[in-house]
Amino acid sequence: MNGKVRVGINGYGVIGKRVADAVSLQDDMEISGVTAVNADYRVRIAAERGYPIFSVRPDRRQMMTEAHIPTAGSLEDLIKQSDIIVDCAPKGIGAENKPLYEKHRVKAIFQGAEKHELTGLSFVAQVNYDQAVNKDFVRVVSCNTTALCRVNNALNKRGWIKRSRAVLLRRGTDPWESHRDGMINTVIPETKVPSHQGPDACTVIPGLDITTMAGAGPYNLSHIHYSMVETNRPVSLAELRQALWEEPRISFVRSSDGLVALNSVIELMRDLGRPRNDMWEVAVWEDALAADERELYLVFQVHNEAITIPENIDAIRAMCGIETDSAASIAKTDKSLGVLK
Amino acid sequence: MNGKVRVGINGYGVIGKRVADAVSLQDDMEISGVTAVNADYRVRIAAERGYPIFSVRPDRRQMMTEAHIPTAGSLEDLIKQSDIIVDCAPKGIGAENKPLYEKHRVKAIFQGAEKHELTGLSFVAQVNYDQAVNKDFVRVVSCNTTALCRVNNALNKRGWIKRSRAVLLRRGTDPWESHRDGMINTVIPETKVPSHQGPDACTVIPGLDITTMAGAGPYNLSHIHYSMVETNRPVSLAELRQALWEEPRISFVRSSDGLVALNSVIELMRDLGRPRNDMWEVAVWEDALAADERELYLVFQVHNEAITIPENIDAIRAMCGIETDSAASIAKTDKSLGVLK
Amino acid sequence: MNGKVRVGINGYGVIGKRVADAVSLQDDMEISGVTAVNADYRVRIAAERGYPIFSVRPDRRQMMTEAHIPTAGSLEDLIKQSDIIVDCAPKGIGAENKPLYEKHRVKAIFQGAEKHELTGLSFVAQVNYDQAVNKDFVRVVSCNTTALCRVNNALNKRGWIKRSRAVLLRRGTDPWESHRDGMINTVIPETKVPSHQGPDACTVIPGLDITTMAGAGPYNLSHIHYSMVETNRPVSLAELRQALWEEPRISFVRSSDGLVALNSVIELMRDLGRPRNDMWEVAVWEDALAADERELYLVFQVHNEAITIPENIDAIRAMCGIETDSAASIAKTDKSLGVLK
Amino acid sequence: MNGKVRVGINGYGVIGKRVADAVSLQDDMEISGVTAVNADYRVRIAAERGYPIFSVRPDRRQMMTEAHIPTAGSLEDLIKQSDIIVDCAPKGIGAENKPLYEKHRVKAIFQGAEKHELTGLSFVAQVNYDQAVNKDFVRVVSCNTTALCRVNNALNKRGWIKRSRAVLLRRGTDPWESHRDGMINTVIPETKVPSHQGPDACTVIPGLDITTMAGAGPYNLSHIHYSMVETNRPVSLAELRQALWEEPRISFVRSSDGLVALNSVIELMRDLGRPRNDMWEVAVWEDALAADERELYLVFQVHNEAITIPENIDAIRAMCGIETDSAASIAKTDKSLGVLK
Numbered sequence A, B, C, D: 001m002n003g004k005v006r007v008g009i010n011g012y013g014v015i016g017k018r019v020a021d022a023v024s025l026q027d028d029m030e031i032s033g034v035t036a037v038n039a040d041y042r043v044r045i046a047a048e049r050g051y052p053i054f055s056v057r058p059d060r061r062q063m064m065t066e067a068h069i070p071t072a073g074s075l076e077d078l079i080k081q082s083d084i085i086v087d088c089a090p091k092g093i094g095a096e097n098k099p100l101y102e103k104h105r106v107k108a109i110f111q112g113a114e115k116h117e118l119t120g121l122s123f124v125a126q127v128n129y130d131q132a133v134n135k136d137f138v139r140v141v142s143c144n145t146t147a148l149c150r151v152n153n154a155l156n157k158r159g160w161i162k163r164s165r166a167v168l169l170r171r172g173t174d175p176w177e178s179h180r181d182g183m184i185n186t187v188i189p190e191t192k193v194p195s196h197q198g199p200d201a202c203t204v205i206p207g208l209d210i211t212t213m214a215g216a217g218p219y220n221l222s223h224i225h226y227s228m229v230e231t232n233r234p235v236s237l238a239e240l241r242q243a244l245w246e247e248p249r250i251s252f253v254r255s256s257d258g259l260v261a262l263n264s265v266i267e268l269m270r271d272l273g274r275p276r277n278d279m280w281e282v283a284v285w286e287d288a289l290a291a292d293e294r295e296l297y298l299v300f301q302v303h304n305e306a307i308t309i310p311e312n313i314d315a316i317r318a319m320c321g322i323e324t325d326s327a328a329s330i331a332k333t334d335k336s337l338g339v340l341k
């Protein structure tokens, strides 16, 4: 061992593969392995990147070997070779896995589809990094909740928020599975009103008065949020801009620069050379910001595939006690990835 | 003349063709003609339906004759044979046409893209029918504003509204022009924040405290609105449901009936045998209604192509003084079309 | 009994509901009932139209009664009250049901997802009506195969076809289920090459030398076919046009009339007042027809939801021996529906 | 000067920005500058990458300076500092620019929207590199034609092709402009039949007997081609696979690896870390290849934004006489970019 934290990724999908690549960029952690349940193109890339591959289902190891995917063992083998597991398996599987992690006394991070109660700590780095320091189990909240927390934190820490409202239009499905799991020419309103993201944000920012409504549409590039924040006192546009400017992992985009829609912002990510055109920042439309005597108005884009990746890296650092200062960890993570302000 | 009001339609597009068909269903009005600017399939259908066709551009009459579209004269000819013109031409052309209507002393209705100031009276039948009685010029407001007015009126006339907020996700373009005027896999936020629909609703319901934000997505079936209405006192779900139930031209749809998204509600219109699968009602998701101590929450679908059609019929009736009682006109219009409660 | 053929519909979905409505328009047949497996909005419309509703799953009858959907019995009850069943259940269920139909000695029509072998007779009215006369079991072929047969029949009966090739781009899913079963921003190629539609067309037109390739895209309005037909001798554009013109259930559309894409042709159906904007005809782009020394080229739109409906009506008439002349049945069906040439 | 060929890019859009980045990766050429006509996000990235920016429209230089985009001069200035211009301006502008290039005796490459006659040489590296050596003006053909040429060349050089047919389903528009230039829920057939791509392929492979039909759909990731190639003798699947395998810039994808649609192949590009998820190769579905006694069948994906980029690099090398051996240039280009076999 070279002193680096050994990170195992259980569940190599949209989130898992990105966490793996982000861990690889850090100088204080390394990939001990990733798990796979089949032998498709995604797993082949993991193999090409040199990530040791562990088979969740022992009965499939032979199939994987025949498909020229070398396997290094089982999930338990991976756990034994790891200091921390980032569980990126589909909804509910994290909860099933937790007893296994406890048994092997390995730390574990769960993702947003798991319940807050699973860990008792729901994490967004710039809000509550401190609470995660040396913890064994932490839940990195969902893409939508992460975005809501970053934006509301900028206003809440200044004591401005009287009541926060948001309408979230989610992407229909993720690009990799858009051939089988999408929708055509429609919008699906969420009938659970208010939607769960509001209360979920309160697991990170206790006491925040926030209500959300949600739906999903026929696109896969990102979510988009419309936010109306009632304030305790008139807050000027300049103050709002400054607050957002000072907040980590929030960036401005401007229609006047040609960044007029979800696709143009993602094209910017492509032009920036971002891996997988990922945008880790919340992109707030600067020229759509508004403020009046009572309220602030914001529209922002949330690249759901990517936004929680820096959070996972910070959570590893906090939980493993490598770094106790949140700002230092955030800065280190952001530098490694290329997060912009 | 048979005592029926003679209605001319200037601009036979999405709105114009529907107004023409709706007028044809009334026993107290008749189509004096429609105008056309080319000889495409839409105009051919007008000819097949027996609507006299008037050529806006005299230089194109010969082309139309050659295309076997008989023309009955010019726009001025149509005006002379009409008691009222429903101007459904593209944005701005109504304003240009008004002097012509004044010159010929013909009444005229304009549509939502024209400015309120053009007529001084912005119309939604169930809100301000009375004001339109015997007026010469009236503006039927846009699809979005019509929906906002119907829903807010139900609450406002009960004195419940403290402050109303809505996020409007507009369809990308209309079905007939979706091959050339659409978008792919993106959402376009409106950068004018708050958006114009809030103030526009106030031209119909003066003093309403309403703020809206908007955007458009890659679908063409309908708009969808998310509405959060702060109330002056706790209003129960039962009260909300009752208020909406009693309001004309608002219908409930339920996810539990399989009506879970824009496409399934439009499929219902198809199954109901509606012409062009039109939905004249605002469709409110009954099982997504919510109420708490402070606020009411609603999600509704606005079939932009159709929602203002009954309003145009009522406006004709009011302006021509055929019927001075709003409830009577609304009931008559709704029966002729098949509007459901 | 009034001498009309009593038609039961088993499976009230995309096809079943249209067959039911089309049967209702005929003077020589009537609906004995339709089956349902749940109580959603589609079934409610069946009830409103007065179709007796039979419950496929007896355990759900109480649930349906509670949902205010009156049920008239079981599938077996419906069979007993019918002269013929049109089985429009999902793929494979028709084959399961056949023994039941045989047991009760009721005639039955199956749809395109069932295998040719199930009945030994695959039906397209204008090709092989005669063979269906007085038959007990017939399969109406799929939307794509129906279109291929109509178009190829026009050329084949003139002895022109040396070899026919087509590429079929299918719609992603049907409108009513586009919220859950679609795709976003992608095309799925069919990897079974050649695709099954070519051989399927040969079950209707034996000996036709035809090869097809297929795929599906992110739209739900219709399929689109690109067809290249090698001819035995040079066939002129005028001959091709004439052959298509004389063939039933094929109509021309022209880009020069503004009918430039799938959406504009469907808008024409809306303007024509078609129920559910259905197009029963194959729409061939007249201004995209081409012919050279060796080959004919055609592009056509296939409204998959509707194209097989007239075939089902004709099949009923043939099988029940009401009419033995194919041209007479086709003309009667087409008149009742409003099929255009 | 360091002996590297100085390459100016006129028109920094979809193609121009990629050619610039690809040139930057070569050791035998360098960017002398790129032109811009506005100051949007794309130009900002050019500035950040250190590409000298030249203003096509002198009247906009001040605007650009005010927008903090430093400009290095006019188009003529760029020409003077370049050995070769890659003209990537919109359709028709290349033809307008040619006299300017001639006047300044600078070599120039034009893109696919320009006519063959503009240069007399239409280029696809693996087909006719030799002809471009030391030429002054060359046209790199369009994305679709490039793909057709690569695939047909593999078969044609073995003397297999009797007659080649293809149906091309183009993407609706490019990602960066999908908010304004797309389509929704439709397919647009091309009414010019046969389509221009067949004859265009013959400008590269003279005498090829090829016919194409085309259309465009509501997606922006890639084109997809369905190809049916009649052969002079029965060609086996193994022979076909081998021929494609040996051809540069064609790669196999397999549905059995999860690569089942346009989106999954592009996801592979993302996972491979490709810049802008570009795919320079034609991706042929290996498990959809088919062969019978008379014909070969292929389905392939053409990433229109990227496929012509290596061609531009090779064209520069040939025209500037840096390398006269086509295989050597292709190998060098492919290695620099990371093109896979």
Ligand SMILES: NC(=O)c1ccc[n+]([C@@H]2O[C@H](COP(=O)([O-])OP(=O)(O)OC[C@H]3O[C@@H](n4cnc5c(N)ncnc54)[C@H](O)[C@@H]3O)[C@@H](O)[C@H]2O)c1
Pocket (backbone or CB within 6 Å): A010, A011, A012, A013, A014, A015, A016, A035, A036, A037, A038, A056, A088, A089, A090, A091, A093, A111, A112, A113, A114, A141, A142, A143, A174, A304, A305, A308
């Ligand atoms: N996709 C997003 O936009 C997004 C954003 C933020 C958070 N999340 C959260 O991340 C988690 C994972 O979501 P995702 O989108 O990456 O899902 P995904 O489906 O892309 O990936 C899940 C991966 O887990 C694998 N898997 C399946 N069963 C497994 C098992 N029993 N053990 C281990 N691995 C298994 C799958 O093969 C797949 O590769 C969820 O909690 C989700 O809510 C997702």
Ligand SMILES: NC(=O)c1ccc[n+]([C@@H]2O[C@H](COP(=O)([O-])OP(=O)(O)OC[C@H]3O[C@@H](n4cnc5c(N)ncnc54)[C@H](O)[C@@H]3O)[C@@H](O)[C@H]2O)c1
Pocket (backbone or CB within 6 Å): B010, B011, B012, B013, B014, B015, B016, B035, B036, B037, B038, B056, B088, B089, B090, B091, B093, B111, B112, B113, B114, B141, B142, B143, B174, B304, B305, B308
């Ligand atoms: N489309 C909607 O969803 C919708 C909903 C509510 C209100 N409106 C309003 O209705 C009005 C018309 O919109 P639309 O969607 O029907 O537009 P449209 O483009 O569908 O129809 C306009 C018609 O006017 C014709 N036209 C063009 N120039 C003309 C001229 N100089 N004189 C007469 N006719 C001319 C066009 O050929 C076309 O047929 C606008 O004010 C719009 O805001 C539209």
Ligand SMILES: NC(=O)c1ccc[n+]([C@@H]2O[C@H](COP(=O)([O-])OP(=O)(O)OC[C@H]3O[C@@H](n4cnc5c(N)ncnc54)[C@H](O)[C@@H]3O)[C@@H](O)[C@H]2O)c1
Pocket (backbone or CB within 6 Å): C010, C011, C012, C013, C014, C015, C016, C035, C036, C037, C038, C056, C088, C089, C090, C091, C093, C111, C112, C113, C114, C141, C142, C143, C174, C304, C305, C308
């Ligand atoms: N959808 C099309 O475009 C199309 C076109 C031509 C032919 N077809 C064929 O028509 C047939 C039906 O397809 P569809 O698109 O109408 O399907 P659908 O899913 O729309 O309808 C099937 C209906 O059958 C009901 N059902 C489910 N299980 C049943 C059971 N056990 N018994 C009776 N009913 C049951 C479902 O509730 C549903 O209402 C298939 O063979 C299909 O290939 C479909």
Ligand SMILES: NC(=O)c1ccc[n+]([C@@H]2O[C@H](COP(=O)([O-])OP(=O)(O)OC[C@H]3O[C@@H](n4cnc5c(N)ncnc54)[C@H](O)[C@@H]3O)[C@@H](O)[C@H]2O)c1
Pocket (backbone or CB within 6 Å): D010, D011, D012, D013, D014, D015, D016, D035, D036, D037, D038, D056, D088, D089, D090, D091, D093, D111, D112, D113, D114, D141, D142, D143, D174, D304, D305, D308
């Ligand atoms: N987009 C594709 O998929 C694709 C693929 C292969 C070939 N091509 C060909 O490449 C060429 C460029 O297409 P594109 O897609 O990159 O277009 P684009 O619109 O993306 O880029 C064109 C660029 O030229 C700039 N421009 C406009 N006017 C100009 C002028 N007068 N002088 C210089 N620059 C000007 C524009 O600002 C824009 O940045 C065309 O010939 C096209 O057919 C495009």
